[in-house]
Amino acid sequence: MSQTYTPVERTATGKKLAGPVGWLDERLGLAGPAKKNLRKVFPEHWSFMLGEVALWSFVVLLITGVFLTLWFDPSMAETTYTGSYRPLNGVEMSVAYASSLDISFDIRGGLLLRQMHHWAAHLFIAAMFVHMLRVFFTGAYRKPRELNWLIGLGLLMLGILGGFSGYSLPDDLLSGTGLRIADGMIKSIPLIGTHVSFFLFGGEFPGDQIIGRLYMVHILLIPALLLGLIAAHMLLLVYHKHTQFPGPGRTNENVVGYPALPVYIAKAGGFFFIVFGVIASMAALFTVNAVWIYGPYNPAEVTAGSQPDWYMGFAEGALRIFPPLEWSWFGSTWAMSVFIPGLGFLGLLFVALGVWPFIERAITRDEREHHLLERPRNNPTRTGLGVAGMTWFGLLWIGGGNDVIALKFGLDLNAITWFLRVGIFVGPVIAFIVTRRICISLQRKDNEVLTHGYETGVIDRSPDGGYSERHAALPIEKQYAVTSAKERPKAIEAPELVDENGVDAPRSRRERLRHRMRRFYYFGSGAVDKPTAEDMAHAEEHLRGSNEHPIELGEDFQGVSETGVPRVH
Amino acid sequence: MRTLSTRRRHPLAGLLVLAVGLLITGGLYAAVAPKAATAEESASxxxxxxxxxxxxxxxxxxxxxxxxxxxxxxxxxxxxxxxxxxxxxxxxxxxxxxxxxxxxxxxxxxxxxxxxxxxxxxxxxxxxxxxxxxAPGPQIPEERYLDWESVDEEGLAEGGEFFRTNCTACHNSVGAGGALPNGRYAPSLDGVEAKHIYEAMQTGPQQMPVFSDDVITPEEKLKVIAYIKTISEQPSYGGVNGGSLGPVVDGVWVWVVALGSLVGFAIWIGWHGTRTKKR
Structure with a gap:
């Protein structure tokens, strides 16, 4: 079937646009790069769209944020509220809080936009987290993408800071309590903490400066940094090309997928409206941060159920479960029970994430570029470490909501605390071991299906009454995808412990450590090799010979699902 | 006088003097000291x-x-x-x-x-x-201290201040309740009768401190009740509020509802390509 195309410059639209487009090209010279990049190919997988959720949430944040700045007044001056919300009428409060109430009750569409802004913030950070997990578990951060991983980490940190500064702006009882905790964390920094706190707050907490300062951080500094880093993140993405999952025709040198124009422009553009729609629906249907119920901030008051927004929950949890530990040295208080969990755990998380690609590379000494993703099961150690980290984070996160959990599930608050104090050490270890075992079992399952075929669900009865299930070979594309996804385990060379003269080599201790780490990384709980070509040939013969009527796979066969059931079934 | 002075060394004289002294002290105390509450007399x-x-x-x-x-x-x-x-x-x-x-x-x-x-x-x-x-003790409050709908706007705001100062630390800012150490908790105030809120303040049941009439007067108690009732009966202006338990609930919504549905949409979009079928 042959099709004829009319060159675009000869179509009616082309003739009309030739003038203005030519005018632009003569001045900007964009035709060349645009032609190349608009046809840029991206691979297709649902998990590649998680980062897009974050990007579009950020766009929603910018749009709704601009709207909110029209009415929000970041002043800590005292005023008496006289708006529509009856229970607070006549109450003394800050102008910032009064204007938050006005946005919620007296400005048309204000509450919807405020809630959209807040939900978009929650979603922005949640999407960044899951995007990061996807990148981690598929090994997409490996060479040459380590720097983009660090930029992503920077985006996550800035996102959290942006969220926290926004959380503090309405100056209600909840946000003031959050600020007080931040103030406590800052003050817990040994020796300089109090000075830093006085500097930031312009005097003793809460002062009358902080809202205005946070407002500048929230609407100028952080968005500007975020925009710059997002641009860098995306440019590097285009420069490196997107990673892809292994499959027929997919190699480390190519990208199999669709061009940006028209396919991904349409898909991504459409996805923006879906993200916008989900956020708008959330804002219309679910309350988020009902500032009016908390009342104005007053350092003497507090409300039960005071929590940070979810992304700070783990740091809050660390603070809640940490045992008391405080020293008094040289006339200075060292509040370790605030400093270690508050700033230490936060730092630990980000430092661990930041150095991981480099630690992994030091262990593997893998100098190759990786454009093909790894299936999480094919790297049990990394997947196990990732799940261990998630478990650690999750347990601390539970700690952040321990009062709500105790109240709603009828549990003992102290018992939860003790469970978590032990759990954050034991839980990750258990999670690591279990995950690694599961990964290895899944690899074995892959080998089993490759060499013995999948279960067809067709039951034969033999003349003597026995029953057996027919197995059939996987389609060749699937076989290829599964086997090519996996590298053979590395040969582990013994470290050189002595030099040519028989003297202990100067680097031998480090070599020995690296050797041990390498063994742990690749063979920690027994590596599973993939079937060889011979195994596969043998399997084919075996599957053909096992019954006289091999299962005919129709044209519409789409492979089998994870459980081994054909998709068309 | 002779009869008195001759008997002043009587073995019982000391006891008599003591009895008279006690009577005078007791009598004076009863007359001067604040009047104690009396036991319920109206009950038949x-x-x-x-x-x-x-x-x-x-x-x-x-x-x-x-x-x-x-x-x-x-x-x-x-x-x-x-x-x-x-x-x-x-x-x-x-x-x-x-x-x-x-x-x-x-x-x-x-x-x-x-x-x-x-x-x-x-x-x-x-x-x-x-x-x-x-024995005498706090009595069931009178009706006039329970008619919370009669409280004006000023009283409502004042009740809110009392509530935030004394109650929200345990009961949460809308009275949704909160956890206390060792399996104890401050219960939800939702749907509790005005009379029972008053009595709880007055008698301090279980973990709750007593807010006697000297600390919070009956009129102020009424204002607190008015604030609790107003905020628990007002509509949830922002939509489903998830029990007003604060950001923990927001986190559940955003992960389950928002991110859950968007991952669903992403899978849907990712599935619609000719090549994905061949994977």
Missing amino acids: TSDIEAGRQLFLVGCASCHGVNAQGINTEGADGEPGNYGPPLIGVGAAAVDFQVGTGRMPMAQTAPQAPRKADEYTDEETAQLAAYIASL
Whole structure:
């Protein structure tokens, strides 16, 4: 079937646009790069769209944020509220809080936009987290993408800071309590903490400066940094090309997928409206941060159920479960029970994430570029470490909501605390071991299906009454995808412990450590090799010979699902 | 005078002087000291008697047949009680505990939960009358301190200030409740009758501190009740509020509903390509 195309410059639209487009090209010279990049190919997988959720949430944040700045007044001056919300009428409060109430009750569409802004913030950070997990578990951060991983980490940190500064702006009882905790964390920094706190707050907490300062951080500094880093993140993405999952025709040198124009422009553009729609629906249907119920901030008051927004929950949890530990040295208080969990755990998380690609590379000494993703099961150690980290984070996160959990599930608050104090050490270890075992079992399952075929669900009865299930070979594309996804385990060379003269080599201790780490990384709980070509040939013969009527796979066969059931079934 | 002076060394003279001294001191104290509350007098004798019968059947096994309480020795050697003495707790305490179903307790627990009441209003009143007859104590509040709808806007704002200063630390800013150490908790105030909120402030049941009339006057208690009732009965302006439990609930919504549905959409978009079928 042959099709004829009319060159675009000869179509009616082309003739009309030739003038203005030519005018632009003569001045900007964009035709060349645009032609190349608009046809840029991206691979297709649902998990590649998680980062897009974050990007579009950020766009929603910018749009709704601009709207909110029209009415929000970041002043800590005292005023008496006289708006529509009856229970607070006549109450003394800050102008910032009064204007938050006005946005919620007296400005048309204000509450919807405020809630959209807040939900978009929650979603922005949640999407960044899951995007990061996807990148981690598929090994997409490996060479040459380590720097983009660090930029992503920077985006996550800035996102959290942006969220926290926004959380503090309405100056209600909840946000003031959050600020007080931040103030406590800052003050817990040994020796300089109090000075830093006085500097930031312009005097003793809460002062009358902080809202205005946070407002500048929230609407100028952080968005500007975020925009710059997002641009860098995306440019590097285009420069490196997107990673892809292994499959027929997919190699480390190519990208199999669709061009940006028209396919991904349409898909991504459409996805923006879906993200916008989900956020708008959330804002219309679910309350988020009902500032009016908390009342104005007053350092003497507090409300039960005071929590940070979810992304700070783990740091809050660390603070809640940490045992008391405080020293008094040289006339200075060292509040370790605030400093270690508050700033230490936060730092630990980000430092661990930041150095991981480099630690992994030091262990593997893998100098190759990786454009093909790894299936999480094919790297049990990394997947196990990732799940261990998630478990650690999750347990601390539970700690952040321990009062709500105790109240709603009828549990003992102290018992939860003790469970978590032990759990954050034991839980990750258990999670690591279990995950690694599961990964290895899944690899074995892959080998089993490759060499013995999948279960067809067709039951034969033999003349003597026995029953057996027919197995059939996987389609060749699937076989290829599964086997090519996996590298053979590395040969582990013994470290050189002595030099040519028989003297202990100067680097031998480090070599020995690296050797041990390498063994742990690749063979920690027994590596599973993939079937060889011979195994596969043998399997084919075996599957053909096992019954006289091999299962005919129709044209519409789409492979089998994870459980081994054909998709068309 | 002779008769007095000749008997001044009588063996009983000292005792007599002591008795007279005590009488004078006691009499003066009674005359000058603030007047103590008097036991419920309006309850009829038959109510008290009916209450006593109910008490003997339903309460005496823990609180003792004379409401004197039953003391035990705790596991750690500390004195404990099986059921505390009820002498002097007053009608308000009985009306709160029995009227909200907290008493009788179904089982030993860190705290008695609110549940459907076991006694009718009449029986509760009889029990209250019996306990009140034992010793003076706080009484069931008068109707005029319970009519919260009569509170004006200024009073409402003032009630809110009282509420935020004294109550939200445990009960949460809309009275959704909060956790306390060792399995105890501040219960939700949602749907609690004005009378019971008043009595709780007055008698300080379980973990709650007592807010006596000297600390928060009856008029101020009414304002607090008005604020609690107003915010718990006002509509949820922002949509489904997830129990007003704060950001923990927001986190659940965003992960389950928002991110869950967007991952669903991403899978849907990712699935619609000709090549994906061949994968």
